[in-house]
Amino acid sequence: MADSAQAQKLVYLVTGGCGFLGEHVVRMLLQREPRLGELRVFDRHLGPWLEELKTGPVRVTAIQGDVTEAHEVAAAVAGAHVVIHTAGLVDVFGRASPETIHEVNVQGTRNVIEACVQTGTRFLVYTSSMEVVGPNTKGHPFYRGNEDTLYEAVHRHPYPCSKALAERLVLEANGREVHGGLPLVTCALRPTGIYGEGHQIMRDFYRQGLRLGGWLFRAIPASVEHGRVYVGNVAWMHVLAARELERRAALMGGQVYFCYDGSPYKSYEDFNMEFLGPCGLQLVGARPLLPYWLLVFLAALNALLQWLLRPLVLYAPLLNPYTLAVANTTFTVSTNKAQRHFGYEPLFSWEDSRTRTILWVQAAGSSAQ
Numbered sequence: 259m260a261d262s263a264q265a266q267k268l269v270y271l272v273t274g275g276c277g278f279l280g281e282h283v284v285r286m287l288l289q290r291e292p293r294l295g296e297l298r299v300f301d302r303h304l305g306p307w308l309e310e311l312k313t314g315p316v317r318v319t320a321i322q323g324d325v326t327e328a329h330e331v332a333a334a335v336a337g338a339h340v341v342i343h344t345a346g347l348v349d350v351f352g353r354a355s356p357e358t359i360h361e362v363n364v365q366g367t368r369n370v371i372e373a374c375v376q377t378g379t380r381f382l383v384y385t386s387s388m389e390v391v392g393p394n395t396k397g398h399p400f401y402r403g404n405e406d407t408l409y410e411a412v413h414r415h416p417y418p419c420s421k422a423l424a425e426r427l428v429l430e431a432n433g434r435e436v437h438g439g440l441p442l443v444t445c446a447l448r449p450t451g452i453y454g455e456g457h458q459i460m461r462d463f464y465r466q467g468l469r470l471g472g473w474l475f476r477a478i479p480a481s482v483e484h485g486r487v488y489v490g491n492v493a494w495m496h497v498l499a500a501r502e503l504e505r506r507a508a509l510m511g512g513q514v515y516f517c518y519d520g521s522p523y524k525s526y527e528d529f530n531m532e533f534l535g536p537c538g539l540q541l542v543g544a545r546p547l548l549p550y551w552l553l554v555f556l557a558a559l560n561a562l563l564q565w566l567l568r569p570l571v572l573y574a575p576l577l578n579p580y581t582l583a584v585a586n587t588t589f590t591v592s593t594n595k596a597q598r599h600f601g602y603e604p605l606f607s608w609e610d611s612r613t614r615t616i617l618w619v620q621a622a623g624s625s626a627q
């Protein structure tokens with residue numbers, strides 16, 4: 259990636275490249291990274307859509323593999339110039355065990371770092387999460403905060419714990435000598451709640467609303483703000499960060515960046531209604547229909563049922579004490595650090611992001627996608 263080799267074509271590896279965010283990163287690289295020579299897409303489950311990408315001018319290599327298997331990761335990383343590590347187990351519903359979440363998110367990230375060091379790959383962008391910071395279990399608001407805002411981060415749930423540990427590993431690895439003697443350069447991007455084409459929870463809310471005759475019922479006060487960011491902008495931020503890591507290594511190495519764009523600050527449910535409303539759903543109630551103590555009780559009941567039923571069946575509803583706490587605590591970011599450090603500007607306006615998401619919800623809601 260030296261200046262003298264401007265024309266040099268680069269090999270990128272995207273782990274988790276078939277996930278919700280990963281697919282957007284893959285497509286964004288193909289559209290917007292002129293120096294891309296080969297794109298390796300590594301995932302436990304490969305998507306059929308990858309086939310259509312193989313006919314384009316850039317070589318696309320699909321690699322079915324598991325980040326918890328160090329040898330599979332090392333084989334995929336060998337010869338890559340840049341790794342974008344988005345693979346992760348996103349589970350706040352109790353579907354997977356805490357051990358599995360740790361294994362994928364922490365050990366998987368350790369394997370990626372060690373593979374970079376062993377094989378001489380110098381540039382690593384890690385998809386972290388707002389959850390590394392909060393909201394914390396005490397319900398403290400994080401109101402329009404930035405990367406330097408002081409906040410008491412208390413992690414108890416396996417998912418944020420794993421993301422926080424993995425992020426630390428990535429940041430501490432910055433500067434390590436890789437094979438060949440040069441330093442590793444790393445940074446971590448922290449999306450807030452991502453929305454857009456492929457967002458399964460949004461699709462589920464839509465289908466649930468259709469089942470209920472077009473109604474959804476407010477559970478969280480409208481005054482609680484929840485940070486959201488469009489998937490296309492998150493992908494663009496990854497592509498730009500990966501591109502700029504060499505030129506701006508001293509500034510960007512070891513840094514964290516919240517992912518942000520022009521999406522409005524709203525409550526989780528009001529924000530979803532920006533898309534579900536135009537699809538024909540209505541949110542009932544200016545205020546929550548159930549008292550908060552009842553939601554807390556239902557969330558605790560769900561947790562108990564999950565525990566009791568575990569030997570027989572997996573019971574993993576959306577509402578549990580953790581998701582209720584996240585949805586019910588203000589957490590929004592206001593920052594321009596990515597703009598200052600690597601020139602990030604959102605690629606998609608709020609209007610574009612909204613239109614694209616609405617079109618996807620309409621299509622996904624009526625099909626088996």
Ligand SMILES: NC(=O)C1=CN([C@@H]2O[C@H](COP(=O)(O)OP(=O)(O)OC[C@H]3O[C@@H](n4cnc5c(N)ncnc54)[C@H](O)[C@@H]3O)[C@@H](O)[C@H]2O)C=CC1
Pocket residue numbers: 273274275276277278279280300301302303323324325326343344345346347348362366385386387388421448449450451452453
């Ligand atoms: N969805 C969201 O709102 C947010 C997501 N993130 C982070 O973004 C990243 C991507 O998340 P999403 O796209 O939403 O999730 P996703 O579940 O759609 O994608 C994750 C991908 O990783 C793959 N994967 C999981 N375990 C693997 C393993 N052991 N080996 C190889 N591949 C494996 C999955 O097959 C999947 O394709 C994750 O690291 C997540 O923590 C961060 C903030 C918000």
Ligand SMILES: CC(C)CCC[C@@H](C)[C@H]1CC[C@H]2[C@@H]3[C@H](O)CC4=CC(=O)CC[C@]4(C)[C@H]3CC[C@]12C
Pocket residue numbers: 348350386387388389450451452459477478526576577580581582584585
């Ligand atoms: C009526 C219920 C109380 C509403 C439940 C909504 C929840 C399922 C979601 C509310 C907030 C979401 C999380 C948030 O956007 C932050 C996240 C970051 C990540 O890195 C992964 C996903 C998530 C934890 C996201 C998950 C769904 C919610 C808890």
